[in-house]
Amino acid sequence: MIDFEELRNRMVDEQLIPRGIKAPRVLSAMRRVPRHLFVGEELQSQAYGDYALPIGEGQTLSQPYMVGVMTEALELQGHERVLEIGTGSGYQAAVLAELAWHVYSVERIATLTMRAKRLLEELGYINISVKVFNGTLGWKEEGPYDGIIITAGAPEIPAPLIEQLKEGGRLIIPVGDRYSQILTRVVRTPEGVITTPLFPCIFVPLIGEHGWER
Numbered sequence: 500m501i502d503f504e505e506l507r508n509r510m511v512d513e514q515l516i517p518r519g520i521k522a523p524r525v526l527s528a529m530r531r532v533p534r535h536l537f538v539g540e541e542l543q544s545q546a547y548g549d550y551a552l553p554i555g556e557g558q559t560l561s562q563p564y565m566v567g568v569m570t571e572a573l574e575l576q577g578h579e580r581v582l583e584i585g586t587g588s589g590y591q592a593a594v595l596a597e598l599a600w601h602v603y604s605v606e607r608i609a610t611l612t613m614r615a616k617r618l619l620e621e622l623g624y625i626n627i628s629v630k631v632f633n634g635t636l637g638w639k640e641e642g643p644y645d646g647i648i649i650t651a652g653a654p655e656i657p658a659p660l661i662e663q664l665k666e667g668g669r670l671i672i673p674v675g676d677r678y679s680q681i682l683t684r685v686v687r688t689p690e691g692v693i694t695t696p697l698f699p700c701i702f703v704p705l706i707g708e709h710g711w712e713r
């Protein structure tokens with residue numbers, strides 16, 4: 500029997516803390532969310548490793564460190580409405596739901612959306628809404644958002660997402676070419692957006708209008 504809780508704590512202690520993730524709420528959320536349930540059974544023993552994992556449909560669940568960095572950059576305190584583009588397995592949405600008031604998550608592949616929705620319900624998350632949609636257009640009806648996170652790589656920051664960000668809101672997105680990007684943090688201010696490049700990264704492509712062609 501694998502002790503997943505121990506693996507999870509080791510993931511935080513060996514991968515997240517030494518590389519500079521500090522926010523105590525982010526660290527404790529990642530000690531709680533059962534990452535192994537978000538991958539296929541054959542991958543569960545590897546779920547807490549220092550790498551991304553395949554989740555089907557050619558998509559991937561990001562490396563734990565990447566989830567930690569992106570989550571920390573949103574600076575969530577608990578009262579926020581957060582939009583995620585790229586639900587995938589639902590893992591990142593679960594981490595966000597531990598830290599924000601409500602998470603709205605959009606995924607373009609219906610099979611992934613359905614699987615994530617079912618699992619998140621089973622785990623008891625009542626503050627996550629998911630839908631099948633082209634997320635480069637955001638989820639206008641539920642906005643504006645305090646935080647927006649895009650977990651797929653984009654050629655540029657989709658304009659509709661900036662429009663759906665509150666003043667003072669944070670947006671985190673990998674921007675660049677199809678096979679390598681720069682993780683980028685954007686803050687919306689009354690004077691315009693402030694964009695800060697963080698570090699290089701590799702994500703699957705954001706597909707659709709305001710993203711890449713198929």
Ligand code: SAH
Pocket residue numbers: 554558559560561584585586587588589590591592605606607608611632633634635650651703704705706707710
């Ligand atoms: N956050 C996910 C990782 C997702 S991988 C997790 O925790 O598991 C990126 C996801 O973005 C893929 O599932 C892909 O289908 C999705 N995606 C790509 N383009 C999209 C778009 N325009 N709208 C919504 N989802 C998109």
